[in-house]
Amino acid sequence: IPAIEVTKTATITDNNNNGINDTSDTISYTITVENKGNIVVSGLSFVDNLTDGNGKDLVLTTPPTFVSSSQGSVKGVILPGETATYFANYIIGQRASDTGVIRNSIVFTGNSPGKVADVTDISDDGDDTDGNSSDDQTEIFTVSNIGLEVTKTAKVTDNGDSKIGAGDIVEYTITVENKGNSTLSDLELIDTLTDGEGNNLALSNGPFFSGASQQSGEGTLVGGETATYIAFYIIEEKVIPTGKIVNTAEVSATGPNLNYRISDISDDGDDNDGNTVDDPTIVLLEESPMIEVTKTATVSSEDQIIDSGDLITYTITVENTGNSPLKNLIIQDNLRDALGNTLKLSNGPFFTGADKGSIEGKLKIGETATYIAFYNIESEAAETGTIINSVNASAENLDGSKQVSDISDDGDDTDGNILDDPTEIQITPRPELEVTKTASVTSRDEFIGAGDVITYTISIRNTGNVKINDLTIEDTMYDGNGGRIYLSTNPYHVSSTSGSDQNSVLPGGIVIYEAIYNITQADAYTGFIENIVQVSGTVPNYNLPIFDFSDDGDDDDGNTTDDPTVTELDNQFESKIEVFTLVTPNNDGKNDILFIRGIEDYPNNLLRIFNRWGVLVFEVKNYPGRVNSDAFSGFSRGRITIDQNVKLPSGTYYYVLTFPEEDNPGKTEYVGYLFLYND
Numbered sequence: 001i002p003a004i005e006v007t008k009t010a011t012i013t014d015n016n017n018n019g020i021n022d023t024s025d026t027i028s029y030t031i032t033v034e035n036k037g038n039i040v041v042s043g044l045s046f047v048d049n050l051t052d053g054n055g056k057d058l059v060l061t062t063p064p065t066f067v068s069s070s071q072g073s074v075k076g077v078i079l080p081g082e083t084a085t086y087f088a089n090y091i092i093g094q095r096a097s098d099t100g101v102i103r104n105s106i107v108f109t110g111n112s113p114g115k116v117a118d119v120t121d122i123s124d125d126g127d128d129t130d131g132n133s134s135d136d137q138t139e140i141f142t143v144s145n146i147g148l149e150v151t152k153t154a155k156v157t158d159n160g161d162s163k164i165g166a167g168d169i170v171e172y173t174i175t176v177e178n179k180g181n182s183t184l185s186d187l188e189l190i191d192t193l194t195d196g197e198g199n200n201l202a203l204s205n206g207p208f209f210s211g212a213s214q215q216s217g218e219g220t221l222v223g224g225e226t227a228t229y230i231a232f233y234i235i236e237e238k239v240i241p242t243g244k245i246v247n248t249a250e251v252s253a254t255g256p257n258l259n260y261r262i263s264d265i266s267d268d269g270d271d272n273d274g275n276t277v278d279d280p281t282i283v284l285l286e287e288s289p290m291i292e293v294t295k296t297a298t299v300s301s302e303d304q305i306i307d308s309g310d311l312i313t314y315t316i317t318v319e320n321t322g323n324s325p326l327k328n329l330i331i332q333d334n335l336r337d338a339l340g341n342t343l344k345l346s347n348g349p350f351f352t353g354a355d356k357g358s359i360e361g362k363l364k365i366g367e368t369a370t371y372i373a374f375y376n377i378e379s380e381a382a383e384t385g386t387i388i389n390s391v392n393a394s395a396e397n398l399d400g401s402k403q404v405s406d407i408s409d410d411g412d413d414t415d416g417n418i419l420d421d422p423t424e425i426q427i428t429p430r431p432e433l434e435v436t437k438t439a440s441v442t443s444r445d446e447f448i449g450a451g452d453v454i455t456y457t458i459s460i461r462n463t464g465n466v467k468i469n470d471l472t473i474e475d476t477m478y479d480g481n482g483g484r485i486y487l488s489t490n491p492y493h494v495s496s497t498s499g500s501d502q503n504s505v506l507p508g509g510i511v512i513y514e515a516i517y518n519i520t521q522a523d524a525y526t527g528f529i530e531n532i533v534q535v536s537g538t539v540p541n542y543n544l545p546i547f548d549f550s551d552d553g554d555d556d557d558g559n560t561t562d563d564p565t566v567t568e569l570d571n572q573f574e575s576k577i578e579v580f581t582l583v584t585p586n587n588d589g590k591n592d593i594l595f596i597r598g599i600e601d602y603p604n605n606l607l608r609i610f611n612r613w614g615v616l617v618f619e620v621k622n623y624p625g626r627v628n629s630d631a632f633s634g635f636s637r638g639r640i641t642i643d644q645n646v647k648l649p650s651g652t653y654y655y656v657l658t659f660p661e662e663d664n665p666g667k668t669e670y671v672g673y674l675f676l677y678n679d
Contacts (some may be wrong), residue, residue, distance in 0.1 A: 298315075
């Protein structure tokens with residue numbers, strides 16, 4: 001009777017050394033075919049059936065191969081009682097591993113003598129303790145090591161302000177790693193984004209699937225594979241005050257033979273932060289409120305000369321240059337003249353709008369608010385030369401925890417000051433001086449004459465609109481004959497109005513000088529003294545001359561501008577001596593010498609006579625001397641004359657007769673012409 005029995009056993013090699021039956025491990029099958037009958041069976045053939053836990057066919061890595069027979073029969077023949085051995089193997093694939101079991105059976109068919117395919121058997125697993133003692137499949141159970149690990153990191157792209165704040169882009173990278181040996185499918189990613197106070201935010205873009213390390217498609221991960229996703233968030237202004245952005249991602253998936261979903265919440269990838277698992281990815285925000293205030297000015301002037309009555313229009317811009325929105329924006333204007341006197345704007349400041357639509361008092365990040373104000377230049381302010389304006393703006397962040405302020409800049413970085421310099425309007429220089437010189441006389445009697453003192457008062461008034469510096473006084477005096485005379489005491493400073501001094505005078509200011517002149521007898525003879533003064537000065541960046549000649553302060557004299565100051569003198573002197581100016585030395589007893597009547601009463605004198613070229617030809621003290629030979633009779637005489645005792649030619653000569661101050665006939669000097677006829 002022909003009969004065979006087929007047995008298939010399996011052993012597994014843990015190729016990946018993880019201690020479980022899973023992907024990449026090798027199943028080695030040993031197949032024995034025993035002739036249980038009493039006749040030879042030949043023409044053995046087989047059909048192997050390998051499936052996974054889902055009944056899907058698999059293919060042996062090495063198909064059944066004849067190894068040997070216990071009685072030495074060749075392949076395909078077994079004698080009664082003989083056993084033939086075959087070998088096959090299968091390297092477990094991921095899909096098969098995921099099903100949980102690998103099932104294998106083999107059917108051998110043989111021929112008894114004179115018959116075909118009349119002997120057959122389906123393999124048994126060789127284990128009769130499994131509740132199935134015949135023809136049960138050989139099964140290798142795989143173990144699913146299922147696990148997910150999600151990591152989320154963040155990188156910030158700055159918008160150029162070097163601070164993490166509004167407008168910056170946070171790029172999130174999410175990695176999802178299959179930590180097990182089974183394929184995971186139906187991946188779902190739920191992203192949670194909040195601010196520092198727990199308020200929900202929305203990603204600007206993503207998450208987007210960007211690929212997997214073993215080229216699986218989106219939603220599937222084979223064992224050990226990592227999928228990557230990216231997402232973006234543009235930081236919003238409203239988030240800044242909360243101090244941080246908090247982000248987590250939860251990923252879930254299904255695994256083989258599981259009736260539930262596995263999941264993991266992302267970790268930030270930083271195990272040095274005190275939390276090694278599932279801590280959220282946090283981007284800390286640096287709130288840095290800042291503003292920049294700029295104030296510019298334009299002047300409306302019909303004559304193109306900036307002066308009183310012109311209108312200044314101020315434009316004030318307040319820019320939020322920080323990374324935090326602002327509230328409670330307040331501006332305080334400071335307007336003054338060059339002397340520091342406080343001025344008042346004619347109108348404003350008025351809020352005209354913001355370039356991102358905010359209402360007055362609020363500023364979004366990067367937004368600029370604009371204000372305008374007006375000032376009509378007042379004459380007093382114009383006279384100081386400069387209108388100076390600045391504005392102080394202050395604001396605070398949304399929760400009021402941080403304040404910020406700035407003083408306006410003039411918007412001109414080419415002026416040597418690149419920040420917080422006031423906005424200045426220079427009044428067009430119109431320097432003008434008005435100089436007045438008056439005279440008062442201190443007299444010893446009712447007459448103005450020799451010995452009296454003239455006190456000159458010089459008033460320098462700035463009638464222009466700018467300060468005049470470096471005051472210079474040039475005094476000019478003449479007697480009634482046009483002879484140049486000079487002050488006894490040069491001009492000296494007496495007083496100044498507030499802000500002016502001896503060297504400079506403010507618009508509308510007055511500087512007072514005085515000078516002294518002692519009247520001489522020679523002056524008295526001329527009948528009057530004429531005095532005029534020129535005052536000059538300088539103004540920065542003004543190249544034209546600035547000066548004025550004095551007026552006498554008397555507009556009823558027929559001359560209202562720049563007429564000299566004239567002091568009339570009284571010549572009441574009656575000479576006690578008389579000079580006879582004709583000399584005819586011909587010994588006729590008449591005019592033979594220069595006769596001076598009354599000279600004998602004033603012997604302390606000096607007589608000098610000069611020719612028409614100014615050469616001294618005669619000089620003698622105590623004229624006329626003890627004898628007439630000492631008198632002038634037409635001959636040269638004196639210590640420094642060119643020739644002594646030389647007969648002088650006829651002609652006109654000039655005499656100077658002087659007396660000491662303490663003893664004189666009424667004045668110290670007598671001068672005049674004499675005629676010598678010496679033929």
